[in-house]
Amino acid sequence: MRCVFDTSVLVSSLLSPRSKPRFAFDRALALGTVLLCPAVFAELRDVLGRQHLGRYFDDKEIEIFLHVLIEDAFWVEVDIQLTACRDPRDDKFLSLAVSGGATHIVTGDKDLLALDPLQGIRILTPGDFLALP
Numbered sequence: 001m002r003c004v005f006d007t008s009v010l011v012s013s014l015l016s017p018r019s020k021p022r023f024a025f026d027r028a029l030a031l032g033t034v035l036l037c038p039a040v041f042a043e044l045r046d047v048l049g050r051q052h053l054g055r056y057f058d059d060k061e062i063e064i065f066l067h068v069l070i071e072d073a074f075w076v077e078v079d080i081q082l083t084a085c086r087d088p089r090d091d092k093f094l095s096l097a098v099s100g101g102a103t104h105i106v107t108g109d110k111d112l113l114a115l116d117p118l119q120g121i122r123i124l125t126p127g128d129f130l131a132l133p
Helices: 009-016 020-031 038-048 052-054 059-072 088-099 128-130
Strands: 001-005 033-037 104-106 122-124
Touching: 001 009, 001 020, 001 088, 009 020, 009 038, 009 059, 020 033, 020 088, 020 128, 033 059, 033 088, 038 059, 038 088, 059 104, 104 128, 122 128
Parallel strands: 001 033, 001 104, 104 122
Antiparallel strands: none
């Protein structure tokens, strides 16, 4: 299992350690590989640095989460650029998935979910991902 997580699922997994997004992220780390690329990581860092999220966790929690992600993820050089999503900002997740040979994209984004499956890649909510055998 090779998984791409969109930014909102990653942020949710940090915000709520007992949530479906966190359980999905932990499952992917334990049973497979989480794929990452510089564009997705940069967006995640940008979102986590937003002032309004500061009331939910401190800089140390963010640092630890990002360190775990950096160390445990498989970094992919994105060499295939897709433009298939209604929201072009989400194409980076599709490009990462195809370039990295992903089996799953985990997201709550309706624009991405509408594309399931894409080139044999399942696009699932965290709950649906957790329900897989």
